[in-house]
Each structure stands twice: as C-alpha cells, then as structure tokens.
Amino acid sequence: MTKTLQKRTLATHSKLLEAARAVISEKSFEALRVEEVVLRAGVAKGTFFSHFTxxxxxxxxxxxxxxxxxxxxxxxxxxxxxxxxxxxxxxxxxxxxxxxxxxxxxxxxxxxxxxxxxxxxxxxxxxxxxxxxxxxxxxxxxxxxxxxxxxxxxxxxxxxxxxxxxxxxxxxxxxxxxxxxxxxxxxxxxxx
Amino acid sequence: MTKTLQKRTLATHSKLLEAARAVISEKSFEALRVEEVVLRAGVAKGTFFSHFTxxxxxxxxxxxxxxxxxxxxxxxxxxxxxxxxxxxxxxxxxxxxxxxxxxxxxxxxxxxxxxxxxxxxxxxxxxxxxxxxxxxxxxxxxxxxxxxxxxxxxxxxxxxxxxxxxxxxxxxxxxxxxxxxxxxxxxxxxxx
DNA sequence: AGAATAAATTGACCGTGGTCAACACGAGCA
DNA sequence: TGCTCGTGTTGACCACGGTCAATTTATTCT
Missing domain, CATH: 1.10.357 (Tetracycline Repressor; domain 2)
Incomplete structure (x- = not known):
C-alpha cells in the first residue's frame, strides 16, 4: 500500500524534473516558471503541485x-x-x-x-x-x-x-x- | 522644480505609511497586504507603487x-x-x-x-x-x-x-x- | 469481465503583487 | 477666467504561484 500506480507517478515526476532542468540550463534558475515546466512536461498545473509542495x-x-x-x-x-x-x-x-x-x-x-x-x-x-x-x-x-x-x-x-x-x-x-x-x-x- | 504639488504628495505618502503601520500593529508584518493598505489609506493601488518601488x-x-x-x-x-x-x-x-x-x-x-x-x-x-x-x-x-x-x-x-x-x-x-x-x-x- | 475502490490528473479559479494608458488636479501664465 | 503643462492618481488589467472539486486512470475484489 501507498505504492500503487507508482509507475505512472514516477514517469510524471521525472518528466517534471527533466523539464525543469531543461528550462534552467537554457535560461536560469530565476527565469523558471511553473507554467513553462508543466507545458514542457505535458501535464496540467495542478499535477506539479501534487509532486512538489x-x-x-x-x-x-x-x-x-x-x-x-x-x-x-x-x-x-x-x-x-x-x-x-x-x-x-x-x-x-x-x-x-x-x-x-x-x-x-x-x-x-x-x-x-x-x-x-x-x-x-x-x-x-x-x-x-x-x-x-x-x-x-x-x-x-x-x-x-x-x-x-x-x-x-x-x-x-x-x-x-x-x-x-x-x-x-x-x-x-x-x-x-x-x-x-x-x-x-x-x-x-x-x-x- | 521636482517639488511642485508636494503638499498633496506628502499627505498621501504619510497616509500610506500610517495605514501600513496600523495593519502591522493590528496583525503582523507578514499579514500586510498592499490591497489593505491602500484601502485604509483611501487611495488606489497604483498610487502605492508611485510612492514605493x-x-x-x-x-x-x-x-x-x-x-x-x-x-x-x-x-x-x-x-x-x-x-x-x-x-x-x-x-x-x-x-x-x-x-x-x-x-x-x-x-x-x-x-x-x-x-x-x-x-x-x-x-x-x-x-x-x-x-x-x-x-x-x-x-x-x-x-x-x-x-x-x-x-x-x-x-x-x-x-x-x-x-x-x-x-x-x-x-x-x-x-x-x-x-x-x-x-x-x-x-x-x-x-x- | 465488471463493479468497487483508490489514486493521479485536470483546468477553471483565486489571491496578491505589480503595470500603465487614461485621467484629474493644481500652478503659472496670458 | 480660461488655457497649458507637469505631476499625482486611478483602476482595469496582467503575471504568476497556488487550490480543489471533478474527472480520468489504474488496481483490487468477486
């Protein structure tokens, strides 16, 4: 328990991290926008906040x-x-x-x-x-x-x-x- | 020059400061909202930002x-x-x-x-x-x-x-x- | 397989700081 | 008194982080 559906979740999580790292390497830490990260990761905004507080x-x-x-x-x-x-x-x-x-x-x-x-x-x-x-x-x-x-x-x-x-x-x-x-x-x- | 209309300006400025101090003493620094300050001071939001960056x-x-x-x-x-x-x-x-x-x-x-x-x-x-x-x-x-x-x-x-x-x-x-x-x-x- | 259940995802919506073109006001001048 | 001009003020609007009820997707049970 507390570990069902972990495959999809992990995939989403790393998609978000990858997208974030990409934005940062292209621009900067300061320039990172949650909006852009979720756009690149192909998920909705709410998803971001279920993965990071x-x-x-x-x-x-x-x-x-x-x-x-x-x-x-x-x-x-x-x-x-x-x-x-x-x-x-x-x-x-x-x-x-x-x-x-x-x-x-x-x-x-x-x-x-x-x-x-x-x-x-x-x-x-x-x-x-x-x-x-x-x-x-x-x-x-x-x-x-x-x-x-x-x-x-x-x-x-x-x-x-x-x-x-x-x-x-x-x-x-x-x-x-x-x-x-x-x-x-x-x-x-x-x-x- | 650069000091015309100073009376009105100064009045507004101190109204804003007073309102801010009131909010802080009633609540806290953290709880201060620009919205509330301008409301209490009786001015528009934009005015606040022409007095403070x-x-x-x-x-x-x-x-x-x-x-x-x-x-x-x-x-x-x-x-x-x-x-x-x-x-x-x-x-x-x-x-x-x-x-x-x-x-x-x-x-x-x-x-x-x-x-x-x-x-x-x-x-x-x-x-x-x-x-x-x-x-x-x-x-x-x-x-x-x-x-x-x-x-x-x-x-x-x-x-x-x-x-x-x-x-x-x-x-x-x-x-x-x-x-x-x-x-x-x-x-x-x-x-x- | 289908029903019941749990979990992940969605996106419209909100709060709040900050912007800016339009407007109001007061001072100086004719 | 009325015109002009610089400055102060306005409030609709935007950007962006964050929320949450509703929905979709996976899992488990029979």
Missing part, C-alpha cells in the same frame, strides 16, 4: 543536487595545510552559490531559516558541509581551543557573510576571495 | 525604523566589559529581528544581498551596527590582533548564523542566547 521545493531539490556534487568532490580531499588551500577548495561551490542572486537568496532562506517542521534538502547540505569542514579542521594547523564542529560552524557563518557582501553595494571593493581569506585567517589562526 | 521597499523602511530605534539605544551604551554584557545588550534587537520569520527573511535578503544599484535602509542599519559594535570592541578586553571593524563584521556574521539556527529544525536544542555566547566567546576571546 511548492515552487521553492523544486528549486531546493535542484539547487541541492548541485551543492551535493561539490560536496562529493570536497569529501575526497585530504587535510588542508592552510587557509589559502581552504578557500581555493571551497571556491567552486561558492561561485555556484553566488552565480545568481536568486540562488543565494533561496539557499539563505532554506539553510537554517528553513521550515521548523521539515528538514529540507539545502538544510542537509549545510549539515554535510559542516561535517566535511570539521574533518579538515580536526587535523590541520588550526586553533584547537574549541571543537572542530564549532570551528566549522564559524567557517559557515563567514562564508555566508562573504557571499552576502558580494551582492552588496557598500562592499564591493574587495573580492570575495580576499574577504573570505581575511575572515578565515582571523577565525582559524588567531595570533594573540 | 515595491512592497519590499515599504517593509524595508518600516523594519529599519525599528532597528534604528534599537541602534539608538545601543549607541548610548559605553564600553562593555565582557561577552555576556555584549549578548545582553544585543538581545532586544535580536528578539525583534527573529520575532517573525518574514522579518528575518527580509532583513537577510536586504542586509548585504541587497540590490547592487541602490543601498537600502536595512543595508544601512547593518553598516551602523558595525560602527557601534566596533566602538565597543576598540576599548573592551577583547583580542586586538585584528581591527575592531573586522571583529565587528565577525560579530555580525555570528549574529546572523545564530538567528538563522533559531528557525532551523536541526538545531533548536540550544537557545539562541547560549549559542551566540559560545560563538562570540570563541571569536572575541580566543584562548590559544
């Missing part, structure tokens, strides 16, 4: 697919020697996250500020990110007066801050990379 | 009014001795910012991720916040290997992080206050 849910799924791909790469990397390597490793993912303001806004909204009730896909990528970064911090030449997990949460906070400033009119003299470098050095290797 | 612009103004009131209080405070005082001082503002998810989302969206073209009201409150916090950090018993401004930017990053986690399903075992305390101690007073 809302448009954001689809977007969250598609965006976290990308993020998870970056995390897969990051997981393969061994310990990192210094902050420079750190930033260099994270840069591809950061570039994706800030490639569209729409993407960054959605990530921000669902990263931690996500629905209390249900843990979303993006929220889980943030969790995963903390784990990956923690593992690096546990063995690298970084401060050890606080736990790797706390350190990693800090890295995340500074990452978000640096990305946010990229979109800000007041602070675009310095590059995202330089800014992040400054933040992370101060956070990971304080020199009292 | 969009609904967010109105919200930004109203929210930053609140934030600026908190900042006025904070500016009066002299140097703070320790991290505990710090958190205690910031708490009222934090509580407002997280009193509605709608508010926090809007603040987040326009804090740094704001429009590149125009610097918005909320963006300016964040700027102001950094200044206030910097002035505290410059004289308090905190690390001095990095500039007060950089320290203050970090405080902001951790503040956002702590607030975001308040809305997160994964991390609501610890209170916002405790979490912030942990973050700020690690950031402001590292013990190598």
């Amino acid at each position: 809302d448009k954001d849910a689809l977007m969250e799924q598609l965006i976290s697919e990308h993020i998870n791909a970056y995390l897969n790469d990051l997981e393969l990397r061994k310990a990192l020697n210094d902050v420079e390597d750190f930033v260099e490793a994270l840069l591809p993912m950061i570039n994706f996250m800030t490639s569209e303001r729409y993407i960054f806004d959605l990530i921000l909204r669902y990263s931690g500020a996500a629905a209390i009730e249900k843990v979303g896909d993006i929220s889980m990528t943030f969790e995963r990110h903390v784990k990956v970064v923690s593992s690096w911090l546990a063995v690298g030449p970084f401060r050890d007066d606080i736990s790797p997990k706390l350190l990693a949460e800090g890295v995340q906070a500074f990452l978000v801050q640096a990305m946010a400033l990229k979109f800000c009119a007041l602070h675009n003299s310095e590059s995202l990379e330089d800014r992040l470098l400054t933040y992370l050095k101060a956070w990971l290797t304080p020199t009292l | 969009d609904k967010d612009a109105l919200m930004e103004q109203l929210i930053s009014e609140h934030i600026n009131a908190y900042l006025n209080d904070l500016e009066l405070r002299k140097a703070l001795n320790d991290v505990e005082d710090f958190v205690e001082a910031l708490l009222p503002m934090i509580n407002f910012m997280t009193s509605e998810r709608y508010i926090f989302d809007l603040i987040l969206r326009y804090s740094g991720a704001a429009a590149i073209e125009k610097v918005g009201d909320i963006s300016m409150t964040f700027e102001r916040h950094v200044k206030v916090v910097s002035s505290w950090l410059a004289v308090g018993p905190f690390r001095d290997d990095i500039s007060p401004k950089l320290l203050a930017e970090g405080v902001q990053a951790f503040l956002v992080q702590a607030m975001a986690l308040k809305f997160c399903a994964l991390h609501n075992s610890e209170s916002l206050e405790d979490r912030l305390l942990t973050y700020l101690k690690a950031w402001l007073t590292p013990t190598l």
Whole structure:
C-alpha cells in the first residue's frame, strides 16, 4: 500500500524534473516558471503541485543536487595545510552559490531559516558541509581551543557573510576571495 | 522644480505609511497586504507603487525604523566589559529581528544581498551596527590582533548564523542566547 | 469481465503583487 | 477666467504561484 500506480507517478515526476532542468540550463534558475515546466512536461498545473509542495521545493531539490556534487568532490580531499588551500577548495561551490542572486537568496532562506517542521534538502547540505569542514579542521594547523564542529560552524557563518557582501553595494571593493581569506585567517589562526 | 504639488504628495505618502503601520500593529508584518493598505489609506493601488518601488521597499523602511530605534539605544551604551554584557545588550534587537520569520527573511535578503544599484535602509542599519559594535570592541578586553571593524563584521556574521539556527529544525536544542555566547566567546576571546 | 475502490490528473479559479494608458488636479501664465 | 503643462492618481488589467472539486486512470475484489 501507498505504492500503487507508482509507475505512472514516477514517469510524471521525472518528466517534471527533466523539464525543469531543461528550462534552467537554457535560461536560469530565476527565469523558471511553473507554467513553462508543466507545458514542457505535458501535464496540467495542478499535477506539479501534487509532486512538489511548492515552487521553492523544486528549486531546493535542484539547487541541492548541485551543492551535493561539490560536496562529493570536497569529501575526497585530504587535510588542508592552510587557509589559502581552504578557500581555493571551497571556491567552486561558492561561485555556484553566488552565480545568481536568486540562488543565494533561496539557499539563505532554506539553510537554517528553513521550515521548523521539515528538514529540507539545502538544510542537509549545510549539515554535510559542516561535517566535511570539521574533518579538515580536526587535523590541520588550526586553533584547537574549541571543537572542530564549532570551528566549522564559524567557517559557515563567514562564508555566508562573504557571499552576502558580494551582492552588496557598500562592499564591493574587495573580492570575495580576499574577504573570505581575511575572515578565515582571523577565525582559524588567531595570533594573540 | 521636482517639488511642485508636494503638499498633496506628502499627505498621501504619510497616509500610506500610517495605514501600513496600523495593519502591522493590528496583525503582523507578514499579514500586510498592499490591497489593505491602500484601502485604509483611501487611495488606489497604483498610487502605492508611485510612492514605493515595491512592497519590499515599504517593509524595508518600516523594519529599519525599528532597528534604528534599537541602534539608538545601543549607541548610548559605553564600553562593555565582557561577552555576556555584549549578548545582553544585543538581545532586544535580536528578539525583534527573529520575532517573525518574514522579518528575518527580509532583513537577510536586504542586509548585504541587497540590490547592487541602490543601498537600502536595512543595508544601512547593518553598516551602523558595525560602527557601534566596533566602538565597543576598540576599548573592551577583547583580542586586538585584528581591527575592531573586522571583529565587528565577525560579530555580525555570528549574529546572523545564530538567528538563522533559531528557525532551523536541526538545531533548536540550544537557545539562541547560549549559542551566540559560545560563538562570540570563541571569536572575541580566543584562548590559544 | 465488471463493479468497487483508490489514486493521479485536470483546468477553471483565486489571491496578491505589480503595470500603465487614461485621467484629474493644481500652478503659472496670458 | 480660461488655457497649458507637469505631476499625482486611478483602476482595469496582467503575471504568476497556488487550490480543489471533478474527472480520468489504474488496481483490487468477486
């Protein structure tokens, strides 16, 4: 039970996903319209909303697919020697996250500020990110007066801050990379 | 020039603001509908959009009014001795910012991720916040290997992080206050 | 096979933010 | 007083996300 008719359902579901991915690769995340997705998938509008709770849910799924791909790469990397390597490793993912303001806004909204009730896909990528970064911090030449997990949460906070400033009119003299470098050095290797 | 008919315009503008404030105090920020605001103000919908570029612009103004009131209080405070005082001082503002998810989302969206073209009201409150916090950090018993401004930017990053986690399903075992305390101690007073 | 049942799909409809060509109003001028 | 012109105002209209009672399609039972 709860698994009848699954064949047709799965087909429709993947048709919708395919259509959405097509729109995004041809245009952008921001330009995606539910209307166009259902048109391409050849289904009615209502069908979309019986497969995804809302448009954001689809977007969250598609965006976290990308993020998870970056995390897969990051997981393969061994310990990192210094902050420079750190930033260099994270840069591809950061570039994706800030490639569209729409993407960054959605990530921000669902990263931690996500629905209390249900843990979303993006929220889980943030969790995963903390784990990956923690593992690096546990063995690298970084401060050890606080736990790797706390350190990693800090890295995340500074990452978000640096990305946010990229979109800000007041602070675009310095590059995202330089800014992040400054933040992370101060956070990971304080020199009292 | 550019200032003819200003009397009528100003009257309409404040009618709109008053109506909006009334709706918010009776209901909430989230519950505000442009439709209702113009109805109460006794003007047409189009008028609203000749006074505010969009609904967010109105919200930004109203929210930053609140934030600026908190900042006025904070500016009066002299140097703070320790991290505990710090958190205690910031708490009222934090509580407002997280009193509605709608508010926090809007603040987040326009804090740094704001429009590149125009610097918005909320963006300016964040700027102001950094200044206030910097002035505290410059004289308090905190690390001095990095500039007060950089320290203050970090405080902001951790503040956002702590607030975001308040809305997160994964991390609501610890209170916002405790979490912030942990973050700020690690950031402001590292013990190598 | 046909009836009964469960589930997926449909599309007309709604709420709400936002647009814009037409219109009303007030100021300056003859 | 009446004409002109720039600006403020109007409200019908659009775009787009989301809903839901009705309908179609598959499944199970006899």
